[in-house]
Amino acid sequence: MVIKMETIRKKLSPKELLLMFWAFFKIGAFTLGGGFAMIPLMKVEMVDKQKWIKEEEFLDIIAITQSAPGAVAINSSIYIGYELAGFLGSCIATLGTVLPSFLIILFIVLFYTDISSNTYVRKAFRGIYPAIVVLIMSAAVNLRKAAFKHTYGIIISACALIALLVFDIHPIIVIIVAGLTGFFIHEKGAQDDLGGNK
Amino acid sequence: MIYLQLFLTFFKIGAFSFGGGYAMIPLIQKEIIDIHHWLPIEQFLDIIAVSQMTPGPIAINAATFVGYKVAGIGGSLAATLGVTAPSFLIILIIAFLIMKFRHVSWLDAFFIGVRPAVIALIIQAAYSVAKNSFSGVRDIIIAVAVFCGLYLLKINPLLIIAMAALLGIALY
Numbered sequence: 001m002v003i004k005m006e007t008i009r010k011k012l013s014p015k016e017l018l019l020m021f022w023a024f025f026k027i028g029a030f031t032l033g034g035g036f037a038m039i040p041l042m043k044v045e046m047v048d049k050q051k052w053i054k055e056e057e058f059l060d061i062i063a064i065t066q067s068a069p070g071a072v073a074i075n076s077s078i079y080i081g082y083e084l085a086g087f088l089g090s091c092i093a094t095l096g097t098v099l100p101s102f103l104i105i106l107f108i109v110l111f112y113t114d115i116s117s118n119t120y121v122r123k124a125f126r127g128i129y130p131a132i133v134v135l136i137m138s139a140a141v142n143l144r145k146a147a148f149k150h151t152y153g154i155i156i157s158a159c160a161l162i163a164l165l166v167f168d169i170h171p172i173i174v175i176i177v178a179g180l181t182g183f184f185i186h187e188k189g190a191q192d193d194l195g196g197n198k
Numbered sequence: 199m200i201y202l203q204l205f206l207t208f209f210k211i212g213a214f215s216f217g218g219g220y221a222m223i224p225l226i227q228k229e230i231i232d233i234h235h236w237l238p239i240e241q242f243l244d245i246i247a248v249s250q251m252t253p254g255p256i257a258i259n260a261a262t263f264v265g266y267k268v269a270g271i272g273g274s275l276a277a278t279l280g281v282t283a284p285s286f287l288i289i290l291i292i293a294f295l296i297m298k299f300r301h302v303s304w305l306d307a308f309f310i311g312v313r314p315a316v317i318a319l320i321i322q323a324a325y326s327v328a329k330n331s332f333s334g335v336r337d338i339i340i341a342v343a344v345f346c347g348l349y350l351l352k353i354n355p356l357l358i359i360a361m362a363a364l365l366g367i368a369l370y
Contacts, residue, residue: 029253030356034220036323040355059313064292066319070212070285071222071255078289083297090290094282101254102278105262106271108248116247120367125251127340127366128359129331134344135355136324140317153314160318165325172216174315182311183304 012085017092020084023050024077024096033125033132035072040135042076043142052084055146063179067172073097156181200269201276207234208261208280213288215257222257222281226264236268257281336369 031038046052065075081093115121163169215222230236249259265277347353
C-alpha cells in the first residue's frame, strides 16, 4: 500500500490561515501534562475534523517529530503547518501552539499567582491526568487501522512495546529499527515477486 | 547583552534535547543554574512545577518563565524564540526532504514499518502518565466517565479535559 502525501497547498486564503491558527491555538491551550497529551487533540482536530492530514501521515509525523530535537508538540505543529501552507503555514501553526503557553505564563508571573500550590488546581489535575490516559489510549486504538496494514505490524508493535517498557530502549532507536524492518520485509517481498515472475 | 545570551542558551537547549519536553529539564537546569547562575535552585524547581501545571509544551512554558525571571518580557520572548528556533530549522529541512522524496518506494516501506511502532510509543506515553496518576478508586471512576463521554456521548476531547478537571475538583 503506497500512500502519496498530498502536495503542499501553498495558497490558503487568509480565512483558512486564520482557521489553521485557531486550530493550533486550541491544541496549545489544552495540552496539559506533557507533549504526548496533544496527540489525541491533534488527531481529532487535524485528522478527523478538518481532514488536513491522513491517519497514516499523522503516524509518520509523530515518528519524525519524536526523533528530532525539541518538544514534540512544537515539532508537529511546524511540520503540519509546512505541509498545509509552506513556510508561512509553519510560522502560523507554531505561533498558534506557543501563544497560549506564552500568555498564560506571562499572566502567572505578572500577577504572582502561585498556581502550583493552589488546592483547586491540584484537585483539577487529579481529574485531568486519568482523562489524559484515556484520551491517549483512545488515540492509539483509533489509529490501529492506519498502523496495521500488514499482519507483521502487530509483531513490530509488540516488540516495540516490550523494547520501550521492559528494556527502556530510546524511542529513536525503536523507530529506526521498526523502519528498517519494514524496509527489509518490503525488499524481500519485491524479490519474491521477481522470483515468481521467472 | 542578556537577550542574546538567553536566546543562545535556549537555542542550545532546544537543539540538544531529544525525546520531548521532559528531556529538556535537566539541560535547562544545567545551563540556568550551574553555568549561568541566573536563578536559585528553589526558584527553578517552582518554575518546573508551574510549567507542568499550565497548558502547552513544558519546554515553552519553562523558557517563557525563566526568560521573564532573568530579563522581563523581552527575556521571555528571547528564550521562547531560542528554544523554538532549532526545531523550526530542523523540522523544515526534514519536511522539505520527506515531501520531495515521498514517492520513493523504500521510504514508503520504511514508514510502513514505523507506524506500528508509533502505536507502541503512544501506549508508552499513556502508561507513563497512568503510572503517576492512578492510585485509587476515584481515578478509575474518572477514567470510566471519560471513556463513556468519549465513546458513548462522543464529547469533544477539549470539553472532556475541562469536565475531567471539574470532576477532579468535585471528587478530591
